[in-house]
Amino acid sequence: MLPVVRRCGETSLLKWISQSKIYKRTVQNHTTSHILMRQRRMKRFPVFSSSKKTIITRADKDTTDLSEFTTDRIRNFCIIAHIDHGKSTLADRLLEMTGAIAKSDRNKQVLDKLQVERDRGITVKAQTASLFYNHQGQQYLLNLIDTPGHVDFNYEVSRSISACQGVLLIVDANQGVQAQTVANFYLAFEAELTVIPVINKIDLKNADPERVGSQIEKLFDIPREECIKISAKLGTNVEKVLEAVVDRIPPPVARTDDPFKALVFDSSFNHYRGVIANIAVFGGQVRKGDRIVSAHLGKTYEVNELGLLRPEEHQTQGLSAGQVGYIIAGMKDVKEAQIGDTLYHREQPVEALPGFKPARAMVFAGMYPMDQSEYQGLRSAIERLTLNDSSVSVQRDSSIALGAGWRLGFLGLLHMEVFNQRLEQEYNASVIVTAPTVPYKAILSSAKLIKEHGSEEITIVNPVQFPDRSVVSEYLEPVVLGTIITPDTYTGKIISLCLSRRAVQKNMVYIDDQRVMMKYLFPLNEIVVDFYDLLKSLSSGYASFDYENAGYQSADLIKLDILLNGLPVEELTTIAHKDRAYTTGKAMCERLQDAIPRQMFEIAVQAAIGSKVIARETIKAYRKNVLAKCYGGDISRKMKLLKKQAEGKKKMRLIGRVEVPKDAFINVLKRDK
Ligand SMILES: Nc1nc2c(ncn2[C@@H]2O[C@H](COP(=O)(O)OP(=O)(O)OP(=O)(O)O)[C@@H](O)[C@H]2O)c(=O)[nH]1
Numbered sequence: 011m012l013p014v015v016r017r018c019g020e021t022s023l024l025k026w027i028s029q030s031k032i033y034k035r036t037v038q039n040h041t042t043s044h045i046l047m048r049q050r051r052m053k054r055f056p057v058f059s060s061s062k063k064t065i066i067t068r069a070d071k072d073t074t075d076l077s078e079f080t081t082d083r084i085r086n087f088c089i090i091a092h093i094d095h096g097k098s099t100l101a102d103r104l105l106e107m108t109g110a111i112a113k114s115d116r117n118k119q120v121l122d123k124l125q126v127e128r129d130r131g132i133t134v135k136a137q138t139a140s141l142f143y144n145h146q147g148q149q150y151l152l153n154l155i156d157t158p159g160h161v162d163f164n165y166e167v168s169r170s171i172s173a174c175q176g177v178l179l180i181v182d183a184n185q186g187v188q189a190q191t192v193a194n195f196y197l198a199f200e201a202e203l204t205v206i207p208v209i210n211k212i213d214l215k216n217a218d219p220e221r222v223g224s225q226i227e228k229l230f231d232i233p234r235e236e237c238i239k240i241s242a243k244l245g246t247n248v249e250k251v252l253e254a255v256v257d258r259i260p261p262p263v264a265r266t267d268d269p270f271k272a273l274v275f276d277s278s279f280n281h282y283r284g285v286i287a288n289i290a291v292f293g294g295q296v297r298k299g300d301r302i303v304s305a306h307l308g309k310t311y312e313v314n315e316l317g318l319l320r321p322e323e324h325q326t327q328g329l330s331a332g333q334v335g336y337i338i339a340g341m342k343d344v345k346e347a348q349i350g351d352t353l354y355h356r357e358q359p360v361e362a363l364p365g366f367k368p369a370r371a372m373v374f375a376g377m378y379p380m381d382q383s384e385y386q387g388l389r390s391a392i393e394r395l396t397l398n399d400s401s402v403s404v405q406r407d408s409s410i411a412l413g414a415g416w417r418l419g420f421l422g423l424l425h426m427e428v429f430n431q432r433l434e435q436e437y438n439a440s441v442i443v444t445a446p447t448v449p450y451k452a453i454l455s456s457a458k459l460i461k462e463h464g465s466e467e468i469t470i471v472n473p474v475q476f477p478d479r480s481v482v483s484e485y486l487e488p489v490v491l492g493t494i495i496t497p498d499t500y501t502g503k504i505i506s507l508c509l510s511r512r513a514v515q516k517n518m519v520y521i522d523d524q525r526v527m528m529k530y531l532f533p534l535n536e537i538v539v540d541f542y543d544l545l546k547s548l549s550s551g552y553a554s555f556d557y558e559n560a561g562y563q564s565a566d567l568i569k570l571d572i573l574l575n576g577l578p579v580e581e582l583t584t585i586a587h588k589d590r591a592y593t594t595g596k597a598m599c600e601r602l603q604d605a606i607p608r609q610m611f612e613i614a615v616q617a618a619i620g621s622k623v624i625a626r627e628t629i630k631a632y633r634k635n636v637l638a639k640c641y642g643g644d645i646s647r648k649m650k651l652l653k654k655q656a657e658g659k660k661k662m663r664l665i666g667r668v669e670v671p672k673d674a675f676i677n678v679l680k681r682d683k
Pocket residue numbers: 091092093094095096097098099100119131132133134157158159160210211212213214240241242243244
């Protein structure tokens with residue numbers, strides 16, 4: 011079916027937005043003019059005068075007393091944007107201008123602290139930094155949270171938003187509004203935060219801030235005059251951003267004379283100091299030596315240390331209502347101070363804050379230690395890392411080939427890779443990761459099974475547990491609503507790509523005279539592995555993509571078994587759409603053929619649906635005589651070679667008589683899509 015393309019003016023675009031799912035979910039009782047009204051209520055902002063003198067000071071380093079910062083002198087905000095639009099660069103510049111970091115640290119992206127962030131050049135973890143800023147003779151405490159841009163780390167953005175009253179929405183002056191700009195805007199909008207649009211990279215040759223300003227006006231109903239045009243790299247107009255933060259973002263609503271109440275919005279584990287919790291104080295105050303309780307476990311702790319993050323830890327005498335900082339209270343176990351927990355004074359219990367909605371895993375994979383003797387070490391590494399990344403779900407699992415391990419749920423494939431890399435870099439733990447799968451569902455028809463599971467509907471996160479067709483009335487696959495924004499020259503190619511992924515077009519509109527926004531309903535399985543890379547390469551990097559959950563749809567699914575000489579290999583079992591069964595099966599057989607060394611007998615590698623074989627490769631017989639290498643009669647050399655061969659065999663998994671090297675086997679698993 012041919013897509014309907016509309017060039018639309020503001021009214022039709024707004025109409026379209028109002029019909030879209032994201033909009034409905036977000037603003038059921040609002041109209042876009044509410045954004046305007048809300049922004050106008052904060053109407054202390056319209057004039058930006060570059061002649062306004064800004065005095066920037068550095069706070070006293072060691073004896074910081076925050077008592078002068080009553081809530082009206084505090085602003086909490088986060089920086090949100092599409093990937094690479096310059097969040098971290100702007101954050102650096104703000105830190106530099108307010109004296110939190112030295113000028114010599116320019117462009118070092120100090121808030122990207124993790125090794126994985128520096129290696130990949132992306133932010134994966136939200137980072138907090140407190141700035142002292144003198145505006146019109148008044149000293150302000152600004153708490154900034156720099157957030158990741160990639161869709162896989164959206165959970166970080168939504169958590170950060172809960173500690174803020176406003177956001178800086180950064181848009182690249184050349185690329186314009188992109189898919190994650192839209193998604194992040196709605197996250198802020200849903201939380202009723204003040205949005206300050208900032209058009210960045212105006213120094214670029216192809217920058218077109220006017221066009222971007224009109225996109226922002228059309229899509230978000232924010233008057234274009236409210237956009238601040240900056241170059242974070244060169245520092246141009248960044249001062250205006252600081253002024254706008256103070257003028258436009260409302261102070262937090264919190265009272266110092268209420269009982270102490272704080273939300274743990276982030277948490278990490280330090281080997282020597284235990285749990286370090288990042289908190290937003292919603293009421294009252296807390297000081298060193300206070301006895302506080304964690305609502306989650308009901309345990310009492312003594313506050314050993316607290317302070318601001320600037321972005322390094324900077325001890326203070328206390329933290330009070332509206333402030334954001336860190337706290338260390340002798341929590342030694344990762345189960346303490348969970349993200350979303352509420353802290354309060356032992357003598358003044360309060361009702362717990364609502365916390366966070368758990369993240370919904372999009373991709374599941376098995377994770378196993380390389381050797382079972384490393385199981386305990388890996389368990390504690392996973393526990394500590396999930397404290398810092400609470401969007402990962404963990405369930406114990408075991409496999410015949412790989413032993414005891416876990417089934418982990420991630421928000422996407424990049425998230426899975428980053429978690430794996432962090433395990434290696436931060437905990438020195440090397441792991442085996444199995445093929446990723448999306449969470450399918452089945453509606454059971456067998457009364458016996460329904461009784462066993464306690465419900466008609468089951469979720470399948472491990473392909474081995476895929477129930478047979480004979481006991482199922484319907485299989486369901488997860489679907490997502492994808493947003494693609496692209497220059498219109500690439501629409502033809504992108505539509506073909508989407509159709510090849512079983513996607514159904516929902517909408518297509520022009521957001522300006524060259525750029526198109528398309529909405530497609532995708533089976534999640536079709537985009538999880540390589541869709542984003544393909545989209546980028548066929549649009550020369552210009553198209554952007556974001557998606558949100560859109561529930562489940564009925565699907566013709568099958569379980570695909572891989573057999574070695576007739577015996578099924580449990581770990582290679584996958585769930586596939588019926589139309590994809592042959593290509594997936596054939597590709598896996600071919601890879602397995604390459605991965606298994608020849609043995610003394612012929613090996614049949616087969617892909618099968620039930621008892622029906624759909625693809626086959628053969629590994630020819632071969633005799634590997636290690637001793638043939640030994641001419642002469644050196645017995646010690648012969649023994650060494652035999653020992654080496656025996657050690658090699660230990661790393662083999664036996665399937666029937668077939669020896670499969672463990673690592674080769676995993677390589678097949680990893681690339682089964
Ligand atoms: N020319 C120019 N380049 C900029 C400007 N701001 C940022 N950049 C560059 O854009 C790239 C991305 O900047 P980042 O600050 O890492 O972007 P980000 O939004 O934090 O990226 P993620 O955290 O990965 O989403 C870097 O190469 C920056 O040097 C600017 O004002 N002008």
